[in-house]
Amino acid sequence: MTIEREKIYMEARISFDKGEHDKAEKLLLELLKANVAYADVYNKLGFIYHQKNDFEKAAWFFEKALQLNPGYTEASLNLSVTYNELGRFEDASRIFSNAAKIAHPTPSSIDPYIQGKLANEHSQLGDHYYDLGLYDEALAEYKKALKLRPNFVDIITKAGVTLREQGLFDEAISVFIRAKEVNPKYVAARVHLGVTYYMKGFIDLAVEEWEEAKKIDPNNKDIQAYMNLVKKEIV
Numbered sequence: 001m002t003i004e005r006e007k008i009y010m011e012a013r014i015s016f017d018k019g020e021h022d023k024a025e026k027l028l029l030e031l032l033k034a035n036v037a038y039a040d041v042y043n044k045l046g047f048i049y050h051q052k053n054d055f056e057k058a059a060w061f062f063e064k065a066l067q068l069n070p071g072y073t074e075a076s077l078n079l080s081v082t083y084n085e086l087g088r089f090e091d092a093s094r095i096f097s098n099a100a101k102i103a104h105p106t107p108s109s110i111d112p113y114i115q116g117k118l119a120n121e122h123s124q125l126g127d128h129y130y131d132l133g134l135y136d137e138a139l140a141e142y143k144k145a146l147k148l149r150p151n152f153v154d155i156i157t158k159a160g161v162t163l164r165e166q167g168l169f170d171e172a173i174s175v176f177i178r179a180k181e182v183n184p185k186y187v188a189a190r191v192h193l194g195v196t197y198y199m200k201g202f203i204d205l206a207v208e209e210w211e212e213a214k215k216i217d218p219n220n221k222d223i224q225a226y227m228n229l230v231k232k233e234i235v
Helices: 003-017 021-033 039-051 055-068 073-085 089-103 112-131 135-148 153-165 169-182 187-200 203-216 221-234
Strands: none
Touching: 003 021, 003 039, 021 039, 039 055, 039 073, 055 073, 073 089, 073 112, 089 112, 112 135, 112 153, 135 153, 153 169, 153 187, 169 187, 187 203, 187 221, 203 221
C-alpha cells in the first residue's frame, strides 16, 4: 500500500471509530477502487450497510471479508447476525461453526464469548424448527447448543419442552430437573416441570413445583392459573 493510500485507510478507520459512517464509507470505497483488498475494509463496509438496513449488501461485504480471511471472527459474527436478519438461519449457524472449526479444532478450546454466541445461534435455529413443529430438528440444535454451553438453563428448558411435545414425558422430566439443579431459581424450568408432572397425573408433584415457583415469582399469572385449574379439578 502506498503512503497516500495508507493515509486514506487510517482516516477511514478514525472516521469509522467516531461513528462518522458516511465519511468512512466514501473513504473505504475509494480504497477498494484502488485495489486495496483488506478484509478489514470489507468488514467495515459490511457493518456500515448493516447499520443502514441494507442487509443484502452488508452480507456481500462480510462474505468478501471472510473469503480474504476465513478466520476473521468479527466478520463471522457480523455475517451471522446479517444472515439472521435475512432469515437465513441455517447459513448463520454454518458460518459460526466453520469459523470455530478453523480457529479452534475442539469445542472446549473455543473462546468463551464465541462459544456463547454459537450456542445461542444453535438455540435460535432450534426455536425456528420448534415453531414449525420440526421437533427432532429443534432438539438436535438445542443439543448442539448445550454441547457448547451445558449450563445455559434456558436452552436446557427448551430441550425439555421439545421432549414433552414429542410425548417423551419421562425424558422431559429428567431434563427439567437438570435445569433446576443448574439454577434452582429459574422459574420457567419449575413451571414446565409442574406441567409435565400434571400431564403424567402426578398432581401433588405438579402443585409442589408451582408453589416453589410462586415463591420465586409471586406475580407470575401463569403459575396462578395452573394452580387454579388444578384446584377446580380436585374439587
